[in-house]
Amino acid sequence: MSAERLRMAIPKGALFEGSLRVLRAAGIEIGALADPGRLLIVDTDEIRFIIGKPTDIPSYVAYGAADVAIAGADVLAEAALDVAELADLRFGACRFVVAEREDAGASIADSYRRLGVIRVATKYPRITEAYYADHGVQVEIVKLHGNIELAPLIGLADQVVDITATGTTLRDNHLRIVDEVLSSSARFVANPVAVRIDSQRVMDMAGRLARAAGEVEQS
Amino acid sequence: MRPVTPRGFRDVLFEEAAERRTVTAAVSAVFAGYGFRFVETPAVEEYRTLEAAGASLEGTAFRMVDLDGSLLALRPEMTLPIARLAASRLIGEPAPHRLCYAADVYREQASLRGEARQFTQVGVELLGVNGPASDAEVVCVLVDVLAAVGLRDFTVGIGTVAVLRALIAAAGAGETWSAELLAAAHARNLVEFDRLASLASVEPAVGEALRRVVRIGGGREAIGECRRVADAVGCADSLDALEAAWGLLEAAGLADRVRVDFGILRSFDYYTGLIVEAYAPGLGLPLGGGGRYDDVLAAFGAPMPAAGFALSLERVLIALAAQDVAIPARGLDAVVGGEDVEVARTAAALRGAGWTVRMTGARDDAGLIAEAAAAGATWRVLAGEAVARSHDGRTLALDPVPAPALEGGAR
DSSP: OTTSOEEEEEEOSTTHHHHHHHHHHTTOOOGGGGSOTTOSEEEOSSEEEEEEOGGGHHHHHHTTSSSEEEEEHHHHHHHOOOOEEEEEOOOSOEEEEEEEETTOHHHHHHHHHHHSOEEEEESOHHHHHHHHHHTTOOEEEEEOSSOTTHHHHTTSOSEEEEEESSSHHHHHTTEEEEEEEEEEOEEEEEOTTHHHHTHHHHHHHHHHHHHHHHHHHHO | OOOOOOTTOOOOOHHHHHHHHHHHHHHHHHHHHTTOEEOOOOSEEEHHHHHHTTOOOTTTSOEEEOTTOOEEEEOSOSHHHHHHHHHHHSTTSOSOEEEEEEEEEEOOOOTTSOOOSEEEEEEEEEESOOSHHHHHHHHHHHHHHHHHTTOSSOEEEEEEHHHHHHHHHHHOOOHHHHHHHHHHHHTTBHHHHHHHHTSTTSOHHHHHHHHHHTTOEESHHHHHHHHHHHHTTTOGGGGHHHHHHHHHHHHTTOGGGEEEETTOOOSOTTOOSEEEEEEOTTOSSOSEEEEEOTTHHHHTTOOOOEEEEEEEHHHHHHHHHHTTOOOOOBOOOEEEESSHHHHHHHHHHHHHTTOOEEEOOOOSHHHHHHHHHHHTOSEEEETTSSEEEETTSOEEEOSSOOOOOHHHHBO
């Protein structure tokens, strides 16, 4: 096993550049990963990089198709799969927030009193369900795949649960943040078996990346 | 309509079914070699029985209500049914009890996760005795089983929850914190675990020890390292049982197949000491695992210490396939054709001599050749002739019928 390359899944999209920065800072040879074009698998001497959709990364790791990965804490929480979370890589910070129309406060409270349920749109039904359950609020959850901030504007939902880095998109669409659900950043994760039987390589990698993440953050 | 099996359930056909039986037989032989005896329990248990033992059943157990209104559950694992059996049927029997099983278990799974809802567990439970000798025995059985089924490459990891529990008690940070820390450990979330261990309310030396302990692994030296870390906060005793068990594994000559790993944190809530897991490289899920659960039988009014493990038969077969291990299967020795009465008489004579024989409707040698090829039989016999013929031109005299040739018996 240890003779083979470590298989590391890397999320394309918002966390991709940050992942490269931390890998470079840790002194890890990334080869063609710097500019993969349409490649989905990039091999270096040490590592096989697998480039995947962020929300699919937890599945790659949980089922052992990748030994380790970089994934957002938000995506991990939503997937609720069995992966070992080994280090906080500190980049890709974003917050899960509850938002509603700037002018909606009273009308939501009123309709909740009369209808006993509020409707929430989100890409993250599991996190959303847990949040409202913790607050004892009855909700109907509508799962959407994008442009969540649109839902309150077109009357599809009273509130939304979504991720935001700066809050700009929400503000531009006249939504205001009413609560924070959780904060997220990129994590280094491993398959639970890989972390046990290949623990030297996996834990070394976790240590190197965690230290590098600290340096990147300082700089 | 074209019928289908329900999601997560499946049929098992010929080759796989044969391999499952062969592997189960090899496992059973090892169990018997340690004096374990097979038991069977019903597929269904009272839901409250499982609940009383503190199993986390939410979202995992298949539940049903019977005509009397009792809430029942299909067994999601075998440890609790065996504990229930021991607490009800073995009262007054002299302990220890060495029980083993090969049984189907059922777990609810969400859609589209590619997970089975029925699978087969093989395992042992050693009840009524505790201490390093029984811990080591359970680990020895596990190692021997994995070797006996033919796995070339596997790892057995052992650890103990005693260290973590002792450190949590020493931290003095309250029940809520303890529960959160255990939850983080079970979720294998080291980021959250480290955060909780570093809180101001936690005795700093204990927090440091917690962060270090879950990262220690190796051979005997790992136990020493863990002991030094735990000793600094007065928790060294929690390692005594594991260290003694390790000595016994060395004595049994199995220590080189076992790895100490204080990061193993199984997500069942009822373990009190030893924990053990088995892995095969390339398989992203453990082959199985178990440990010591000394408090479970007290919940059934029959307090006695207990330890055991369960392996997933399906995952063992996946690992065997991944390692290209051939599983010997008994093939078909002969097909017989010809006149019906003669076929019946000849086939009976061959079976009486230990052959595996399929009777066919073929009337002549050409028909038999086709039947033999289709069935993968080594020999073809035209009833009434005292000779068997193979596809490559060999002949075998059948007067008297010889024992089936090894080459034909084992494919």
